[in-house]
Amino acid sequence: MxxxxxxxxxxxxxxxxxxxxxxxxxxxxxxxxxxxxxxxxxxxxxxxxxxxxxxxxxxxxxxxxxxxxxxxxxxxxGVTWTTARTFYRDDELFSYDFAEPGRPAFPPFxxxxxxxxxxxxxxxxxxxxxxxxxxxxxxxxxxxxxxxxxxxxxxxxxxxxxxxxxxxxxxxxxxxxxxxxxxDGHSFDDRFLICDIRTDLPTWATERRFYFDPEWNPGRQVLIHPCPDDTFRIDWQVPADYDLDAEAASGALDARIRKIIGDRDYEIVWKSVYRFHxxxxxxxxxxxxxxxxxxxxxxxxxxxxxxxxxxxxxxxxxxxxxxxxxxxxxxxxxxxxxxxxxxxxxxxxxxxxxxxDFLVPPDEERTRRRTDILTRAASDPAARADVDSGRLSEPFWYVDSSLTTADPRRPFAGRPPRGQVPPAGPGVLLPDAPIVTPDGDHGRARAFARDGFLLLTGASTDATVVRAAAAAVPGPVYVLALDEIDPDGTLTTALGARPDEVWVLRPDAHIAAVLTEPAGDDITAALTRATGHHVTTQ
Missing domain, CATH: 3.50.50.60 (FAD/NAD(P)-binding domain)
Structure with a gap:
């Protein structure tokens, strides 16, 4: 292929x-x-x-x-990081790493x-x-x-x-x-100062750090990300009337930076102020x-x-x-x-x-609630779940899409804890893993899924029925047997796939359907649904 x-x-x-x-x-x-x-x-x-x-x-x-x-x-x-750390003042509240179902080709971030x-x-x-x-x-x-x-x-x-x-x-x-x-929407009053700073901070080179109310930005937040070439991206929450040019001219910007990095040489590569929307x-x-x-x-x-x-x-x-x-x-x-x-x-x-709303509480009641959560989170694991320093990017799961065929054996349980991904099922992005291609080469599951529609078949499914159904649908449709392309079972385990199932993958590597002991008509129906043949134009 x-x-x-x-x-x-x-x-x-x-x-x-x-x-x-x-x-x-x-x-x-x-x-x-x-x-x-x-x-x-x-x-x-x-x-x-x-x-x-x-x-x-x-x-x-x-x-x-x-x-x-x-x-x-x-x-x-780029710089790979796998850990997100969150602090309140001088105390680390928690850190978490990211789930890796299957065997992904790339690090989390x-x-x-x-x-x-x-x-x-x-x-x-x-x-x-x-x-x-x-x-x-x-x-x-x-x-x-x-x-x-x-x-x-x-x-x-x-x-x-x-x-x-x-x-x-x-x-x-x-x-x-x-x-x-x-x-339509909302624009936030507070600004955020962003500086790319080249300096030597080797112990911070592989993790993202988020600080609530540090002593060097009291009452507001700071976010620090490592970047290539010994550069660190630092975001400070600043007041709505913040004046970058005035702070730079007065020396206050230098003081602001040194409160974080200490007495070491640095270079400002870029600086700007943003208002978020x-x-x-x-x-x-x-x-x-x-x-x-x-x-x-x-x-x-x-x-x-x-x-x-x-x-x-x-x-x-x-x-x-x-x-x-x-x-x-x-x-x-x-x-x-x-x-x-x-x-x-x-x-x-x-x-x-x-x-x-957690970073910049819109009223006194939510300000008090945030302070209470942050104070308790240092010693109370239950409070840590309420600390919101930003749920990191994840794909959107098309579980409710008209292109997705629901599977009662795999109901969607809702948004998982931060750093986690939902179990594989209809609407969810395919877990990635190395596979062996039909011609004996090595490849990646998601790479094959992006070539068209892909049908992954279990060992007890009827390959003749599956291939006939695939051939009846316009456009590229490929059929691969899981037990042939996944000899060590990594992908099969990540999917939780059963021998009597056919998994239908969209061209964007999202799972369109999981069919149990399907007849040809079931496969054709899932493919035609996934290509919008039943959608009524608005």
Whole structure:
């Protein structure tokens, strides 16, 4: 089996991608895997490699980037951390490591600057003939009809595409206005000072540290992340009227930094002040237009759910556009882009808003409650569960999606404890593990799942029935026997798979169905459901 899908020629105009940030880059590269040409435009004159920006790349996102040849390089150049520590003043309240079902290809989190991530993705784009990247193109109008989307440019030119994916970033208010979508939500008054500092702190090089009310930032919080090249990203919560230029000029910024790192040499690589927002558009699909990443949703960065979520938007959009455009799925499949990814955005808003309410309590009652929780957490394990320093990024589980076939033997038990993942089942991302391919080579389970639909069969299932059902469905569908590809049982154990089951995997490596002793009609029904054939267009 190939490591890349091998579809026929794309039948229409290229897909347009607005915005050349990491979400736009990922979208274009993933579409290219499906044989879909793209024109990616950005209003900036060129790449602007300034600051660390989004630094924390989650394991499952690295898997997505590895599908386009970039994940391993990003992971190898980044700093790996596996432990999250939380402090209240001078006391460590708790720490936790991350669950690793199966045998993942990547560590739970890797820290690397967004700037470097973009450079690595640019290298992949330069090597991909199906991606046409154009700088210096400002969009002033967007129109669509039954066959495509037309984008008018400020220089008088225009572009025509079969579909459009808007990845214009947080500040694309004009694009949202052109599309007629709302962007409701909340903006927080407190600011956060961010400094990238190069210095020698070897004992902090492999862990994320979060401090509530430290003596060197009384009444507020500090977050410290290790980054490559002996650089540390430090985020201070600061008052709404904080003046970075004044603090730098007075020497107070130097004093602020030295309260953390002590009397050692350091260099400020980048500094900035941010105001955080919790906002989401009301619609992420408008006929042939999909909205992704920060253009669609903004969340506070505690938990690293911004860029990571945007990459999952990109993957969801890419395989669905490819399947519809190639004629393997009905147009209604694109409706599930909105329902799945809008639900993911809303969950992120819920999680990060709860974090911000804990970090910046909106009233005296919640301030007292927070103080009580933090005071008790040093000695009371039960109180630690209520300490919210940011639930770290995790995939959204499509358990309620119209594309998912429920399995009464594997009901979803809800959001697991932080650092954990739910048991494998319908809607959940496939645990990764090494496998042996049918031709005897070594591969990864998720890499094969991303080539199309994948059916994993148990030892007692009827392979003839499974293959006949797979052959009746349009588009790439592969069938692999678990006992042949998983000789040491790592993947089978991570799944909890039984010999009488068939596991149906979507092209984004999420589990679409687990079928027990299925007939051919059961398999066909699960595949047609997972490609949106039963979805009613909104």
């Amino acid at each position: 190939s490591t890349d899908p091998l579809p026929g020629a794309w039948p229409g105009a290229p897909v347009l991608v607005l915005g050349a940030g990491p979400v736009g880059q990922t979208t274009a590269l993933l579409l290219a895997r499906w044989g879909v040409p793209t024109i990616m435009v950005d209003q900036r004159p060129h790449r602007d490699p300034v600051g660390s920006k989004a630094i924390c790349q989650q394991r499952d996102v690295l898997d997505v980037w590895e599908a386009v040849g970039a994940g391993r390089q990003i992971a190898d150049e 890797v820290n690397i600057s967004q700037t470097r991530t973009e450079e690595i993705l640019d290298e992949r784009i330069a090597a991909e003939p199906l991606v046409d990247l154009r700088w210096g193109h400002q969009v002033v109008a967007i129109d669509q009809d039954a066959t495509g989307v037309t984008v008018q440019l400020a220089d008088g030119g225009q572009l025509r595409g079969s579909y459009l994916v808007v990845c214009g970033g947080a500040r694309c208010d004009e694009l949202r206005s052109l599309l007629g979508v709302s962007f 919790s906002r989401v558009v009301d619609r992420m699909r408008l006929d042939r237009i999909l909205i992704a990443g920060d253009a669609a949703h903004l969340v506070s960065p505690f938990g690293a759910r911004g860029l990571n979520t945007g990459v999952f938007d990109a993957e969801n959009a890419a395989w669905k556009i490819a399947y519809v455009g190639h004629g393997w799925a009905p147009e209604a499949l694109l409706d599930t882009y909105h329902t799945e990814r809008h639900a993911a955005a809303c969950e992120n808003l819920e999680v990060t808003t709860a974090t911000m």
